[in-house]
Amino acid sequence: MQTITSIDKQYVAGTYGRFPVELVSGKGSIMTGADGKAYIDMGSGIGVTSFGIADDMWLAAVSAQAAKLQHTSNLYFTEPCALLAKALCEKTGMQKVFFSNSGAEANECAIKVARKYSAETKGADCFTVITLENSFHGRTLTTLSATGQEHYHELFQPLTPGFRHVKANDVQALERMVAEVNPAAIMLECVQGEGGVVPLTAEFVQAAAKLAKAQDIPLIIDEVQTGNGRTGKFYAYMHYGIEPDIVSTAKGLGGGLPIGATLLSEKVQNVLGPGDHGSTYGGNPVCCAGALTVVNRMDEAFLADVQAKSDYVFSQLTGAEGVEAVTGMGLMIGIKTVKSAKDVVAECMENGVLCLTAKDKVRLLPALNIPMEVLEKAVAVIKAACK
Numbered sequence: 490m491q492t493i494t495s496i497d498k499q500y501v502a503g504t505y506g507r508f509p510v511e512l513v514s515g516k517g518s519i520m521t522g523a524d525g526k527a528y529i530d531m532g533s534g535i536g537v538t539s540f541g542i543a544d545d546m547w548l549a550a551v552s553a554q555a556a557k558l559q560h561t562s563n564l565y566f567t568e569p570c571a572l573l574a575k576a577l578c579e580k581t582g583m584q585k586v587f588f589s590n591s592g593a594e595a596n597e598c599a600i601k602v603a604r605k606y607s608a609e610t611k612g613a614d615c616f617t618v619i620t621l622e623n624s625f626h627g628r629t630l631t632t633l634s635a636t637g638q639e640h641y642h643e644l645f646q647p648l649t650p651g652f653r654h655v656k657a658n659d660v661q662a663l664e665r666m667v668a669e670v671n672p673a674a675i676m677l678e679c680v681q682g683e684g685g686v687v688p689l690t691a692e693f694v695q696a697a698a699k700l701a702k703a704q705d706i707p708l709i710i711d712e713v714q715t716g717n718g719r720t721g722k723f724y725a726y727m728h729y730g731i732e733p734d735i736v737s738t739a740k741g742l743g744g745g746l747p748i749g750a751t752l753l754s755e756k757v758q759n760v761l762g763p764g765d766h767g768s769t770y771g772g773n774p775v776c777c778a779g780a781l782t783v784v785n786r787m788d789e790a791f792l793a794d795v796q797a798k799s800d801y802v803f804s805q806l807t808g809a810e811g812v813e814a815v816t817g818m819g820l821m822i823g824i825k826t827v828k829s830a831k832d833v834v835a836e837c838m839e840n841g842v843l844c845l846t847a848k849d850k851v852r853l854l855p856a857l858n859i860p861m862e863v864l865e866k867a868v869a870v871i872k873a874a875c876k
């Protein structure tokens with residue numbers, strides 16, 4: 490008899506190193522495997538299920554919208570799309586939103602906006618986008634180009650031209666590169682997620698923002714992983730006191746359905762006109778209805794609770810036996826362990842806790858509403874596995 494695992498291995502393209510677990514259902518932060526084993530979910534589908542599995546409010550909104558109207562294309566107006574754009578703008582002070590279906594697409598849009606803006610204001614040879622070494626911006630050919638990690642590039646040459654990578658947290662290197670390349674944009678993640686959960690320094694982010702402003706270079710903040718409450722503020726850039734020109738986001742926004750969003754500030758709000766960009770599924774009413782229930786719950790009290798849970802995890806794991814360092818912000822946490830991250834994650838899984846890795850770290854991205862007692866249990870298992 491064929492198992493799900495064997496069918497998958499036979500027919501699904503082998504791009505993923507999957508864990509040996511078949512998941513069938515869940516509720517909140519608990520997932521259940523095909524063998525009936527329960528797991529505490531400390532990964533939330535890579536920071537996607539912001540309110541856990543089958544969250545009541547999200548489920549009600551998504552189900553109701555699916556029963557009413559699941560898709561229209563962008564040739565018509567729909568309420569969830571309009572209301573979600575309004576909510577995102579009201580929470581950020583941005584002026585307009587373009588909706589897509591993933592983080593890579595949100596970044597593609599950000600790059601297109603910046604390039605068009607810069608071509609119009611500074612000329613057609615102003616197209617280079619500066620991003621950071623060790624960054625991650627997606628898997629399409631252009632966002633791979635933006636990604637500052639060589640090992641993702643190797644097999645896919647030639648990539649989209651016009652991208653340069655500069656060392657993170659090195660203000661002088663950034664200044665030199667800006668002078669050298671006349672950039673169309675500076676693009677960065679405030680906390681490098683796939684790069685190992687590494688927050689940028691405030692000095693660097695603020696200097697980049699200042700430089701961008703002074704030279705009228707659009708500043709793109711990639712909030713695909715850090716956004717939507719993940720770091721204890723609505724967007725991570727809000728920890729740094731800066732005002733980006735373009736913000737891309739995805740992962741946690743939809744609460745589990747595919748959605749990407751590119752937020753445009755006053756400066757670039759009208760750069761894209763009719764026909765300049767599009768996405769058939771973009772602004773899908775079911776995805777937007779679910780996302781609205783995510784965004785609408787991110788008030789000050791909720792974000793303070795995310796921060797309190799973060800403080801708990803940091804206090805439990807910092808200095809614990811077998812833990813070399815704890816990095817990150819909010820509920821986006823990296824643990825540098827003495828043992829290999831892979832071994833720690835395998836042991837946690839054995840003991841009913843699903844964790845992720847990022848580079849050489851164990852990575853935690855639990856649901857933002859994970860109950861305290863569930864978080865305590867998971868942290869105890871992780872702590873024991875690090876020893």
Ligand SMILES: *Cc1c(COP(=O)(O)O)cnc(C)c1O
Pocket residue numbers: 590591592593594596625626627628678682683711712713714715739740
């Ligand atoms: C995951 C991620 C992306 C890519 O998102 P997809 O939805 O997989 O296309 C881009 N940027 C950052 C910072 C990410 O973490």
